[in-house]
Amino acid sequence: MTAPLLLTAEGDTLFSRIGEDRLRALLWGFYAQVVRDELLGPIFRQRVGPFPGAGWPVHIARLEGFWRAVLGGPSAYRGQPGPAHSNLGAQAVHFDRWLALWQVALDEHLDPAEAHTMLVMASRMRVSLQRFALAGLPTAGLPKAGLAPAGLSTEAGLFIEEGEKS
Numbered sequence: 001m002t003a004p005l006l007l008t009a010e011g012d013t014l015f016s017r018i019g020e021d022r023l024r025a026l027l028w029g030f031y032a033q034v035v036r037d038e039l040l041g042p043i044f045r046q047r048v049g050p051f052p053g054a055g056w057p058v059h060i061a062r063l064e065g066f067w068r069a070v071l072g073g074p075s076a077y078r079g080q081p082g083p084a085h086s087n088l089g090a091q092a093v094h095f096d097r098w099l100a101l102w103q104v105a106l107d108e109h110l111d112p113a114e115a116h117t118m119l120v121m122a123s124r125m126r127v128s129l130q131r132f133a134l135a136g137l138p139t140a141g142l143p144k145a146g147l148a149p150a151g152l153s154t155e156a157g158l159f160i161e162e163g164e165k166s
């Protein structure tokens, strides 16, 4: 039996529980490991540059905005995660490794229930992101609107809804 996702009352979001500081520390800690990973490191260094300089502050700020939206916090994120993964050469094995490192970082920075919820969220997003990655192109015909739960950007909501169907 899988543990339920962490439920929050109205106004009590996962973002408000985790907080900006811990979210930032999580993301910087996670990518510090990603760039050192033999499988993922070359892709990220090539795309974003040498860590922690070059494009990293911008990349992590985007990721923070993305996760703020997903976790129910205030966010100006309006990116498109799917197409961002379509020309990286990433395959299933890359997503496996990404999630393994994500789990380690979550366990290090968050409480167990929060870590579990964010791991499940990323596992669900993987379904869509990997589809984009393997197709090499944005997937035609994916629903673009109407799926986002209140408070989420369409893109972030799309990934959660997509995952929940599987």
Ligand code: HEM
Residues within 6 Å of the ligand: 040, 043, 044, 047, 048, 059, 062, 063, 066, 078, 079, 080, 081, 084, 085, 088, 090, 091, 094, 095, 098, 099, 122, 123, 125, 126, 129
């Ligand atoms: C479930 C797993 C993953 C999640 C949730 C995720 C999430 C994201 C998000 C939200 C962005 C920002 C997109 C934007 O608005 O620009 C991003 C960018 C990026 N991701 Fe992922 N990602 C995942 C897996 C991977 C994997 C497996 C790889 C590579 C092997 C990867 C490589 C990248 C790169 C290189 C960028 C930056 C693209 C650019 O700006 O040029 N991601 N990711």
